[in-house]
Amino acid sequence: MTAAGVAFAVAALAGLGTALPAEALPGVPGLSACSVSSMGPGAPYYAVELVPTGRVPGTRRARGAATISYAHSPFGLSVTPDGEYVYDLHVEFSGLPSTSGDFVVWVTKADLSEVNAVGRLDGEQKIEARVDWNKFLVVVTLEAATEPLGETWNGPIVFRGMSRSGRMHTMAGHGPFQAEPCSKYGY
Amino acid sequence: MRNATLPVLLVLASGIGGVVLAQQMQGMDHGAHAEDTGELIWRMPPMDPNMPMLPGIMGALPPVGPLLPGFGIDPMDYPPARPREILDLADGDEITFTASVVRRMIAGKHYLMFAYNGQYPGPLLRAPTGATVVVNFVNEIDMPTTVHWHGLRLDNRFDGVPEVTQAPVLPGGTFRYEVRFSDTGVYWYHPHMREDVQQDLGLYGNLLAVPPDPDYYGEVHREEFLILDDILIDERGIVPYGDVAPTHSLMGRFGNVMLTNGATDYRLSVQRGEVVRFYVTNVANARTFNLTFGGAPIKVVASDLSKYEHEVWTGSVPIAPAERYVVEVQFDEAGMVPIENSIQAIDHFRGEFYPHVDLLGQVEVGEDVVERDLSEAFGHLRENDDVAADLANYRRYFEREPDHELELALEIGDLPLTIIQSMEFEKGLYVPPVEWNDTMPMMNWLSTGEQVRWILRDRATGRENMDIHWSFQRGDVVKLRIFNNPDNLHPMHHPIHVHGQRYLVTSMDGVANANLVWKDTAIVPVASTVDLVIEMTNPGDWMVHCHIAEHLHSGMMLSFSVE
Incomplete structure (x- = not known):
């Protein structure tokens, strides 16, 4: 299995695991039910864990992962003139249920001040996009198939995740508590 | 040197005196200063006043003496x-x-x-x-x-x-x-x-x-050399260095005053429409710059040892210590064009990125239009068939398994407990791919090569730094995979320099590089895996090391020989 494949599998387990008690996932040492796929050994450091919200029936059993890599650049890493990293975002699911709508991927700044529609998942439940924000959210919603996409989503959020940079340490923030089970917080 | 995962021992060690507590700093204003009495002692490095200091390190000093060449001389x-x-x-x-x-x-x-x-x-x-x-x-x-x-x-x-x-x-x-x-x-x-x-x-x-061929690069009106640097200065002068070992071993010594060609007031005057080829070199100890020219499109032409396969446009030039880039810019509007370092800095205490810009120089574009119009040539991106033909000899090595694999790592010894605790909070959460600024000046200043050991680890043998010695034959083409392991207390990017040879960065994080150039120094971001293909043509004993000066002096180097 490739590294990406391992990452996908671990991410999938983490996604499935939200319905499980907050304990180590079978076969994945060190990962609690809601600890993050991207922190697993060998997993991409900058992967984005996609967590199901349970708002759409059948989606808890779906598996999803988002990974990022630097956009092509003559400098190895890729940054904008403002110093934001430029990433190619790859989002992939399996097991999404058939619905009357479309699953749509969005990226937003962490404070929701800007929202970009990445697009509708294709038949292979994949999509790719370019992101040039250092900190961002990936949001997957269920939208009406017949409606054009607006500036932001209208349907329910099915999955959501935050870029690794969302875990940036703060002295008063989440740092010391990152290992706490997410079930404490209602998801 | 202890492993950083032994906090109890570290607690003891920090209490015993790995770092000197500074009772002798009485009377300091933001740090000691005894130059007036003819004695050089430590004073705290300048810090952003908005950045709160960890209380446990207030008054701490590096465990080495201060050094300032020429101190006391007018x-x-x-x-x-x-x-x-x-x-x-x-x-x-x-x-x-x-x-x-x-x-x-x-x-x-x-x-x-x-x-x-x-x-x-x-x-x-x-x-x-x-x-x-x-x-x-x-x-x-x-x-x-x-x-x-x-x-x-x-x-x-x-x-x-x-x-x-x-x-x-x-x-x-x-x-x-x-x-x-x-x-x-x-x-x-x-x-x-x-x-x-x-x-x-x-x-x-x-x-x-x-170049032997006058058409090696595209036609420009002039060539300029930009050497980017920074220096750490406070109101009393240059902040002292460590005497027996460098300070700032965690992140390298970032300066707070930007220098272009050694000056703070670099200025270039050009005529409107001029196309300038800039040879850019980063000589800073630690700082990676993100160079911009007032929003003007930048044509990227060449890097360390060759041209690129094809020229490309970019909006900025991220350049790590010791790297060089050859870029061209056309100045087609009259006025002042700032040359800037434009980054997203990090405020660790707030957990936020924030935009930060340093002025590195200015280009004064006159009203008079340059005599020869090179706009058409400048607007054209050249395909370098000579580079592609050279590279064709090496492509068969790109996909093969690595000959050697290096892991970049860190061990931390007896830093103050507060620093260890702070970094432990951070561990496993997020560290940016590149440290564009010194996010923790006091913590960084206190660390020396006696407490911090940056590591190149051979994954096959477990050997580290100068215990590694690889042997090659002249003409070998060697694939080296480098993984910058984030699983330590303070992972950081590293510009890796190979002496005496040239190499290609063939992929990063599994993504093939579609526009190759011969390098001698390239950046390995945190958590990234970079594949290098190195041509071993030059016999002798050579070094591989991180080009952040303080990391090098903290051990991050190995040797190899070419027979």
């Missing part, structure tokens, strides 16, 4: 340094090169610093590709030194690595270097001893290997 007793001169050289020419103490003026204040031939930066040595020039070096500074001719594939005896290729040049000593301008491109020279001090104080300069 700068006015020394001759002023003068701007760089260009030495046009031919094959067989012989020059004298003297490292000495000079007086420099930075932002209106005088400082004692170092210079080659009394110039800042050192003289630009310009010679035809393939030429060999004899440089008779004289050391007139009060420290042992050498000169490393960064990037040139010259004879191993002249690589300037102390105790590997030569004995240090002691104060008053001399050394005869034969400098071969091996490959067309821009290079630089600097000491390979206590770079954190000597290079930081001004010992650096460029070399240009002039």
Whole structure:
């Protein structure tokens, strides 16, 4: 299995695991039910864990992962003139249920001040996009198939995740508590 | 050296005195200062006043003494340094090169610093590709030194690595270097001893290997050389260095005053429509710049040892220490164009990125239109068939399994407990791919190579740093995979320099590089895996190391030989 494949599998387990008690996932040492796929050994450091919200029936059993890599650049890493990293975002699911709508991927700044529609998942439940924000959210919603996409989503959020940079340490923030089970917080 | 995962031991160690608590700092205003009484002692590095300090490190000092060459001497007793001169050289020419103490003026204040031939930066040595020039070096500074001719594939005896290729040049000593301008491109020279001090104080300069073909690059109106640097200065002068070991070993010594060609007021005057080719070199100890030209499109032409396969447009040039880029810019609007370092800095206490811009210089674009219009040539991106033809010989190595794998790692010893605790909060959460700014100046300042060990680890043997010695045959093409392991207390990017050879960065994080260029230094971001294909053509004993000066001195180097 490739590294990406391992990452996908671990991410999938983490996604499935939200319905499980907050304990180590079978076969994945060190990962609690809601600890993050991207922190697993060998997993991409900058992967984005996609967590199901349970708002759409059948989606808890779906598996999803988002990974990022630097956009092509003559400098190895890729940054904008403002110093934001430029990433190619790859989002992939399996097991999404058939619905009357479309699953749509969005990226937003962490404070929701800007929202970009990445697009509708294709038949292979994949999509790719370019992101040039250092900190961002990936949001997957269920939208009406017949409606054009607006500036932001209208349907329910099915999955959501935050870029690794969302875990940036703060002295008063989440740092010391990152290992706490997410079930404490209602998801 | 203990492993950083032993916090209990670290608690004990920090209490015992790995770091000196500074009762002697009584009466300091933001740090001790005894220069008035003729004694050099530590004072705290300048910090952003908005950045709160961890209470446990208030008053702590590095566990080494302070060092400031020329301390106590009136700068006015020394001759002023003068701007760089260009030495046009031919094959067989012989020059004298003297490292000495000079007086420099930075932002209106005088400082004692170092210079080659009394110039800042050192003289630009310009010679035809393939030429060999004899440089008779004289050391007139009060420290042992050498000169490393960064990037040139010259004879191993002249690589300037102390105790590997030569004995240090002691104060008053001399050394005869034969400098071969091996490959067309821009290079630089600097000491390979206590770079954190000597290079930081001004010992650096460029070399240009002039292409044999006048059409090697596109047509431009002029060529300029930009050497980017920074220096750490407070109201009392240059902040001292560590005496027996560098300070700032965690992140490297970031300066707070930006220097372009050694000055804070770099200015270039051009006519409207001029196309300028900039040879850009980063000589900073630690800072990676993100260079912009007022939003103008930048054409990326070449890097360390060659042109790219094809030219590309970009909006900025991220350049790590020791890298070089050759870029072209057209200035088509009258007015002032800022040259800036434009980054997203990090405020760890708030857990936020924030935009930060440093002015590096200005280009004054006149109203008069330049006589020859090169807009059409500038607007065209060239495909470099000569580069592609050269690369065709190496592509078969790209997909094969690596010959060697390195892991970049860190061990931390007896830093103050508060620093360890702070970094433990951070561990496993998020560290940015690149540290563009010093996010923790006090913590960084307190760390020395006695407490911090940066590591190149051979994944096959477990050997580390100078316990690694690889052997190759001349003509070998070696694939090296480097993984910058984030699983430590403070992962950081590393610009990895290979001496005496050239290499290609063939992929990053499994994504193939579609536009190759020959390099000698390339950045490995945190958590990234980078594949290098190195052509071993130059016999001798050589080094691989991180080019953050303080990381190098914290052990991050290995050796290899080519028979």
